[in-house]
Amino acid sequence: MPKSLQVSRTLAAALLLSTTLTAAAIAQDFNWxxxxxxxxxFLANNNPWATKVLEHKAEFEELTGITLKVDSYQEQQMRQRxxxxxxxxxxxxxxxxxxxxREGAQFAAAGWYEDLKPHAEKDASPDYDYAGLSPALLEAAxxxxxxxxxPLNIEGPLLYYRTDLFEKCGIxxxxxxxxxxxxxxxxxxxxxDVTPFATRGLKPALPYTFSAFLHNMGGSxxxxxxxxxxxxxxxxxxxxxxxxxxxxxxxxxxxxxxxxLTSLYREGKSAMSFQSSNEFSSIMEGxxxxxxxxxxxxxxxxxxSHPTAIGWALAVSKFSSNPDAAWYFVQWASGPDMQAKLALxxxxxxxxxxxxxxxxxxxxxxxxxxxxxxxxxxxxADAGTSEVGYPIIQNPxxxxxxxxxxxxxxxxxxxVDEACAAADEQLNTLIERE
Amino acid sequence: MSKSxxxxxxxxxxxxxxxxxxxxxxxxxxxxxxxxxxQTMSATGTIxxxxxxxxxxxxxxxxxxxxxxxxxxxxxxxxVMQLICGTALALLLFRAKKLPGIVRSLFISPFMMPPVxxxxxxxxxxxxxxxxxxxxxxxxxxxPSEWLASPGFVVPTLALIDTWQWTPYVALIVLGGLQSLPxxxxxxxxxxxxxxxxxxxxxxxxxLLPTLVTAAVLRSVDLLRFFDLIYITTQGGPANASSTLxxxxxxxxxxxxxxxxxxxxxxTLSVIVFGAVLVLNRLRTAVAW
Numbered sequence: 001m002p003k004s005l006q007v008s009r010t011l012a013a014a015l016l017l018s019t020t021l022t023a024a025a026i027a028q029d030f031n032w033x034x035x036x037x038x039x040x041x042f043l044a045n046n047n048p049w050a051t052k053v054l055e056h057k058a059e060f061e062e063l064t065g066i067t068l069k070v071d072s073y074q075e076q077q078m079r080q081r082x083x084x085x086x087x088x089x090x091x092x093x094x095x096x097x098x099x100x101x102r103e104g105a106q107f108a109a110a111g112w113y114e115d116l117k118p119h120a121e122k123d124a125s126p127d128y129d130y131a132g133l134s135p136a137l138l139e140a141a142x143x144x145x146x147x148x149x150x151p152l153n154i155e156g157p158l159l160y161y162r163t164d165l166f167e168k169c170g171i172x173x174x175x176x177x178x179x180x181x182x183x184x185x186x187x188x189x190x191x192x193d194v195t196p197f198a199t200r201g202l203k204p205a206l207p208y209t210f211s212a213f214l215h216n217m218g219g220s221x222x223x224x225x226x227x228x229x230x231x232x233x234x235x236x237x238x239x240x241x242x243x244x245x246x247x248x249x250x251x252x253x254x255x256x257x258x259x260x261l262t263s264l265y266r267e268g269k270s271a272m273s274f275q276s277s278n279e280f281s282s283i284m285e286g287x288x289x290x291x292x293x294x295x296x297x298x299x300x301x302x303x304x305s306h307p308t309a310i311g312w313a314l315a316v317s318k319f320s321s322n323p324d325a326a327w328y329f330v331q332w333a334s335g336p337d338m339q340a341k342l343a344l345x346x347x348x349x350x351x352x353x354x355x356x357x358x359x360x361x362x363x364x365x366x367x368x369x370x371x372x373x374x375x376x377x378x379x380x381a382d383a384g385t386s387e388v389g390y391p392i393i394q395n396p397x398x399x400x401x402x403x404x405x406x407x408x409x410x411x412x413x414x415x416v417d418e419a420c421a422a423a424d425e426q427l428n429t430l431i432e433r434e
Numbered sequence: 435m436s437k438s439x440x441x442x443x444x445x446x447x448x449x450x451x452x453x454x455x456x457x458x459x460x461x462x463x464x465x466x467x468x469x470x471x472x473q474t475m476s477a478t479g480t481i482x483x484x485x486x487x488x489x490x491x492x493x494x495x496x497x498x499x500x501x502x503x504x505x506x507x508x509x510x511x512x513x514v515m516q517l518i519c520g521t522a523l524a525l526l527l528f529r530a531k532k533l534p535g536i537v538r539s540l541f542i543s544p545f546m547m548p549p550v551x552x553x554x555x556x557x558x559x560x561x562x563x564x565x566x567x568x569x570x571x572x573x574x575x576x577x578p579s580e581w582l583a584s585p586g587f588v589v590p591t592l593a594l595i596d597t598w599q600w601t602p603y604v605a606l607i608v609l610g611g612l613q614s615l616p617x618x619x620x621x622x623x624x625x626x627x628x629x630x631x632x633x634x635x636x637x638x639x640x641x642l643l644p645t646l647v648t649a650a651v652l653r654s655v656d657l658l659r660f661f662d663l664i665y666i667t668t669q670g671g672p673a674n675a676s677s678t679l680x681x682x683x684x685x686x687x688x689x690x691x692x693x694x695x696x697x698x699x700x701x702t703l704s705v706i707v708f709g710a711v712l713v714l715n716r717l718r719t720a721v722a723w
Binding site: 076079080083086087106110111195201202203204250251252254255264393397400407408411413 | 561580673685
């Protein structure tokens with residue numbers, strides 16, 4: 001584990017302990033109406049989490065007396081607006097959604113996040129269960145000892161596969177990552193009308209799924225401060241990922257992101273689909289895949305099992321004119337009560353206590369596939385890494401070069417050696433610039 | 435005299451706020467972008483003056499030249515197709531005077547659709563596995579295509595989608611031009627026994643040239659800034675095969691947070707757009723009758 005991660009893990013643990021201890025002390029003083037009459041503006045990413053939470057907006061306003069103004073956009077447009085407002089150091093919004101694995105280091109270095117640690121220590125509801133929050137997600141949201149956002153969900157890519165086709169073709173559940181090639185080949189012969197394997201091929205989107213291949217095969221993005229895509233393990237990961245898509249993937253896989261993957265699998269046109277846990281409810285829409293799907297984390301490779309586990313977080317802007325009231329919205333929206341409600345809508349909770357909630361357990365018990373989904377998510381929470389792309393401030397740009405390397409091999413315009421060498425050169429320039 | 439000056443002064447005073455506001459809204463972002471193009475903004479938001487460094491970087495940036503090439507290819511391909519199809523549609527609408535209103539409305543409806551909606555619609559239709567386009571091709575025994583997922587075919591496919599959407603707009607402009615052509619010229623041609631084909635090529639099209647150039651100017655501004663359709667359908671891919679200058683500039687600025695370099699790219703694109711408009715305006719003057 002990189003030293004910086006070890007340090008931040010220790011800091012996250014310390015934060016957990018300190019906030020838990022202080023929670024009892026402040027419990028008696030807490031008053032949800034402390035900021036009655038004030039207004040909080042929320043910059044939202046129009047994703048399932050925000051959509052579901054905002055259905056309860058009136059409850060928040062009634063509970064606190066705070067008026068909640070919502071400014072909602074699609075993900076990239078939200079970032080665009082956020083950048084504009086933050087660069088102007090404006091207080092136009094108080095709370096915003098952020099993806100720490102992507103932009104956390106960058107926004108933290110720019111000083112755009114309010115440190116939530118003091119708020120959590122001094123002004124948290126007695127019901128706010130810090131101890132239950134996933135340590136991995138808290139760690140991912142902690143930069144230089146500052147807690148930049150409260151975890152909202154846990155997500156990561158999982159392998160969805162068709163049990164009926166596996167049974168028909170006499171194939172066992174995949175045990176090793178390297179087995180995927182042989183399994184795909186068997187499926188291609190046995191069920192020629194179905195795409196054997198599908199995952200993301202779209203350049204900016206694929207690092208999310210590729211990272212799990214890289215880590216499971218023992219590869220790493222960086223070594224000794226340099227890009228490491230040309231190590232034997234990393235090259236094997238690029239080769240396997242690209243060849244699975246090229247030889248067994250859907251036509252046009254190079255443009256595939258979550259939308260196409262979900263449609264293809266739901267329609268019964270792919271036998272294996274390695275894609276986001278967040279797509280679970282969309283995949284199960286119409287119930288066509290409810291009884292013939294199994295869900296597992298990506299099988300372990302030569303390097304073990306290191307699934308990608310990330311989550312959205314709710315942050316308070318450093319330029320907010322009202323951070324205390326903003327924190328009230330954050331703790332309401334990321335609290336255990338709300339997460340218990342969202343869990344029943346298929347939004348995986350980042351708290352163990354919520355995952356053990358009787359209503360949620362009853363919902364899971366209704367269908368085996370739901371239990372498989374939750375079990376896979378449990379593995380993500382326990383063993384996951386949030387490293388998607390390079391652990392540098394310019395993480396978003398690093399994803400571009402990873403995507404280019406995989407795309408070049410997938411399209412057959414470069415060999416793995418050529419693609420990784422080109423990517424390493426660009427990535428080393430990026431690392432040096434930092 | 436003094437009364438009229440006073441009236442003029444009052445009118446100027448009353449309209450001044452809106453004029454200042456409008457000019458400010460146009461001029462400030464433009465000059466701010468030019469200023470920003472001479473700065474380098476780090477990922478953490480600090481800005482420093484670096485002179486022409488962003489423009490120097492552009493010259494040796496393969497992605498910039500790739501973006502420029504794709505922008506030019508998409509521009510010429512789309513413009514030519516839209517002018518040809520738009521003129522043909524206008525001639526059809528002009529001659530078929532008894533065409534029911536609903537049919538006319540259907541013909542012109544695509545350009546009233548937001549490009550994002552059109553992009554989503556075509557994304558579904560052209561999906562190589564699930565889309566209707568390949569279903570139709572294979573139903574006729576033709577090989578399926580990868581459409582937007584093929585590096586060699588993505589630009590023509592985008593040009594086709596844009597042509598589907600904006601041909602009616604060009605057709606409406608040309609239709610206006612057709613309706614203003616002097617009938618006496620056609621009467622003379624008829625008396626001289628000119629065929630319909632000759633009338634079209636010797637009279638209609640030459641007289642329509644100023645209108646066609648006007649349509650070209652209007653479409654040029656949009657085509658050189660081609661963005662939303664690409665962003666929705668391919669995000670510049672596969673690889674960088676549809677990464678126009680505008681897409682590259684947007685991603686550089688808002689995804690990679692290099693606002694200085696992105697501004698330099700956008701200033702360059704603006705110069706290209708202004709240049710194209712100037713050339714086409716001169717052409718319009720030259721062909722005016």
